[in-house]
Amino acid sequence: MALVRVISSDGAAFLVSQRLAKRSGKLKTEIETFRKSSDNSEAQPEIRIVTIRAEILRLVLQWLQQHQNDPVLPANQNEQDGRGDAEMGQSQWDRDFLAPMDLGIVMELILAANHLEVKGLLDITCKLVESKITGRTVDEIRTAFKLKSDFKGNEEEQTRLENRWCVEN
Amino acid sequence: MxxxxxxxxxxxxxxxxxxxxxxxxxxxxxxxxxxxxxxxxxxxxxxxxxxxxxxKWNLTEFNSSEPLIPSLWLKYDVYQSQGPHCQQLFCPKSILHHRGNPFPSNSLHLGVTLNEGRSFYAHGRQIENVHSFFGKFGHHLTCLVLDGYSTSPLTFAKLLSKVPFLKSLSLPGLFLKVPKGEIFYKKNCVLPSLPQLTHLRLIEYGRSIVNDKLTIKFVLWILESYSKQLVGLSVEGVIFAFEEQQNLKAFKTECKFGKLKELKINPINKCFLNLLNGADLTHIMVTRENICNITTEEMLNSIENFSKSLIYLRLPTLLTNFEEKSSVKFTSLKSLSINNPSDQNLVSVMKMCVLPKFVALEKLEFICNGKCKSKIARGMQKAEYWMVCPTLQQVSAYIDLEENCSCIKNDGKSRVVWRANSSC
The missing domain is CATH 1.20.1280 (Monooxygenase)
Incomplete structure (x- = not known):
């Protein structure tokens, strides 16, 4: 089985099968680039990911491992006639996988999934963040995401007035 | 770290x-x-x-109130103390003082209950007419619903010239009022070009007189002005039940619905559908109750012209007196919806008449109220549909959008899946 070494920003190396690694768009491209530039077809590729630390990379690889046999979904699969099943693809395993993470880790995972082009993981992490927004007040959202208002002068009040046309009717 | x-x-x-x-x-x-x-x-x-x-008119009509759209009612209140003719409009200050678009989006649902042609005052400022009300933010709007608007052709044209970037225009309860002295001649009154307009809804609540010639003329004039660019058209109300008559003949020659794909129509009217000849319609919805007692057969006959291009069809309650005469088959139709299938003979009508015409049908759905729930569920499990229509993949029932039940073809056996959002 052909392997690839994936190295995190803090120097930890993960040895994974190329078949598994290729489920990440980014790693797939990297492996192919390595093949073209290398004379020795048996040589083991080594890919350094400078933006992702070991803890996060391990999570991404763990998720890929679990989902290695999933069919690759077309990009807009859930959007047919607006009746698509949003929960599709989110298994109990995924829920257990995400449950212990705090928002900081989830954000890092989103960045990693985006960088490595792992659509399925990006989907479930984005939906997790969305669930932290749904049903909350503005203040609760700001607290949850540690955000401060950056509106100037009466901009916020103006926005509230605009909103009234929709919410209070 | x-x-x-x-x-x-x-x-x-x-x-x-x-x-x-x-x-x-x-x-x-x-x-x-x-x-x-x-x-x-x-x-x-x-x-x-x-x-x-x-x-998109697929299922959204359940939420016809369009809760997302900023909505505003302009209405007069009569102040008796200031004399019987002094009327004041309640227009919120935030609109008049806003420098840009006062609404959170580029859509607006505007309800109007004012007398066209009379100027009105809002917070001490005079606004001449409904169309000048749009002055500051009209160019922001891409979607406009004008509710209960009574207008004359001239002021209607003026209003549209204030909203040049409209993509969709809905006119529920449009009411034609020609003031004394204004005569409606198509030639001296031109609607502005709205280059981005692709969707038009004309909904008439039945307040005008049926077959009122002037109103029909007015409606046809609007259609004619934008016929070449429309992709979606919705025409609802008794006004569209008109019969072949003089002003339709002129209309036919000037109208080409080359881009039209989606049509929502109620009641279904052969005469009107003939006007659309030449368009490759992909979606037709005949909505709500069958108000003109047209038989299922007549309905299908009147849409035969679109049998090659039609992908989605929605019909109201099926009527039973169905005798198959026409041999036209709908070769592209993938999806068929039936509203309120309360008819007791539903299964036999479907089996004997409707399904044989739809030779490529993959999805059959029933949209119904709670009462027929159990009947539908029983009916769906019957093998008849699957036997008659070999291409069929899925039979679904939607009950007020709250819950649904699907039957998916699975190696020749059908599997029923119930899904409920509400308690059931």
Whole structure:
């Protein structure tokens, strides 16, 4: 089985099968680039990911491992006639996988999934963040995401007035 | 080690993706208030959702109140103390004092109960007419619903010239009023070109007199002006039950619905459908109850012209007196919806008459009220549909959108899946 070494920003190396690694768009491209530039077809590729630390990379690889046999979904699969099943693809395993993470880790995972082009993981992490927004007040959202208002002068009040046309009717 | 990452570290396109998952309008509006970036990202998302509401007519008619659209009613209140003719309009100050678009999106549902042609005052400022009311923000609007608007052709044309970037225009309860002295001649009155307009809804509540010639003329004039660019058209109300008559003949030669794909029509009217000849319609919805007692056969006959291009068809309650005469088959139709299939003979009508015409049908759905729930569920399990129509993949029943039940073809056996959002 052909392997690839994936190295995190803090120097930890993960040895994974190329078949598994290729489920990440980014790693797939990297492996192919390595093949073209290398004379020795048996040589083991080594890919350094400078933006992702070991803890996060391990999570991404763990998720890929679990989902290695999933069919690759077309990009807009859930959007047919607006009746698509949003929960599709989110298994109990995924829920257990995400449950212990705090928002900081989830954000890092989103960045990693985006960088490595792992659509399925990006989907479930984005939906997790969305669930932290749904049903909350503005203040609760700001607290949850540690955000401060950056509106100037009466901009916020103006926005509230605009909103009234929709919410209070 | 890096600092803990926050939502500020993720790129805007991913934040946009997260926000796009939000479904409840309340959440979307809340998010406009979080930060400038959030407000900026929500704008296009709202626009997209509102555009879908006013242009996609598949299931959204259940929520006909269009809760997302900013809505405003302009109405007069009569102040007796200031004399019987002094009327004041309640127009909120925030609209008059806003420097740009006072609404959170580029859509507006405007209800109008005023007498066209009479100027009105709002907070001490005189606004001459409904059309001048749009002066400051009209060019922001891409979607406009004008509710209960009574107008004359001239002022209607003036109003439209204030909203040059409209993509969709809905006119529920349009009411023609020609003031004394104004004569409606098509030649001296031209509607402005609205180059982006692709969707038009004309809904008449039955307040005007049926077959009122002037109103028909007015409606046809609007259709004629935009016929070449329309992609979606919705015409509802008894006014569209007209019969072949003089002004239709002239209309036919000037109208080409070359781009039209989606039609929502009620009642179904052969005469009107003939006007659309030449369009490759892909979606036809005949909505609500069958108000003209047209038989299923007549309905199908009148849409035969579109049998090659039609992909989606929705029909109201099926009537039983169906005798198959025409041999036209709908070769592209993939999806068929039936509203309120309360008829006792539903299964036999479907089996004997309707399904044999739809030779490529993959999806059959019933949209019904709670009463027929158990009957539908029983009916769906019957093998008849699957036997008659070999291409059929799925039979579904939607009960007030709250819950649904699907039957999916699975190696020759059918499997029933119930899904419920509400308690059942």
């Amino acid at each position: 890096d600092e803990e990452k926050s939502i500020n570290d993720i790129p805007p396109e991913i934040l946009e993706r997260i926000l796009s998952y939000l479904n409840d309008p309340k959440d979307l509006f809340n998010c406009r208030l979080v930060q400038n970036l959030w407000k900026k990202l929500i704008g296009p998302l709202l626009e997209e959702k509102l555009h879908a509401i006013t242009t």
